[in-house]
Amino acid sequence: MLLEICNALTQGMIIRQPKCGLLFSGQFGTGKTTLMLGFRKFFDLLKKTPEAWTYQEIDSLENVYVRAEDFRYPIVSYEKFLEAASAPILFLDNLGIELENPKDNLAVELIRNLIRIRYDMRLFSMIATPFDKQSIREIYGNQIASIINDGYSVIEFDWKPFRKQSRQ
Secondary structure, rough: OOHHHHHHHHHHHHHOOOOOEEEEOOOOOOHHHEEEEEEEEHHHHHHHOOOHHHHOOOOOOEEEEHHHHHHOOOHHHHHHHHHHHOOOOEEEEOOOOOOOOOOOHHHHHHHHHHHHHHHHHOEEEEEEOOOOHHEEEEEHHHHHHHHHHHEEEEEOOOOOOOHHHHHH
């Protein structure tokens, strides 16, 4: 699995393939967020040594971490959206969780636009979600599902959540 993730990273960031990110999919408690935050810390360490990455045609390792549920609140949403839309690297956690009230589509619409804009601009995104591809299609529609299927390397975290493993 680690080899699969490293391969997807090099495809998306270094080789300039059409992939524009990684999507980690799996149950709550499988380590998606932990791994994503580990990559964020790694990128922050690399920023301190530009000679380690600038020759690879990577423009910037500046990054932003956003939880999808932050888009539920209109006052915060606009600023978060602008920051997330323009960051060279975005870490988007809990995709799909922002839909607290099915009648309130503001958060879903912001996430839909965020994914579309970042895909069009080919900005690298790392996304974690407890949902599978079909659920993502139901929440965000066919266009976003297609962007994720074609534009992201999808990594399935298909093991038991760590909390359940420790009880056995």
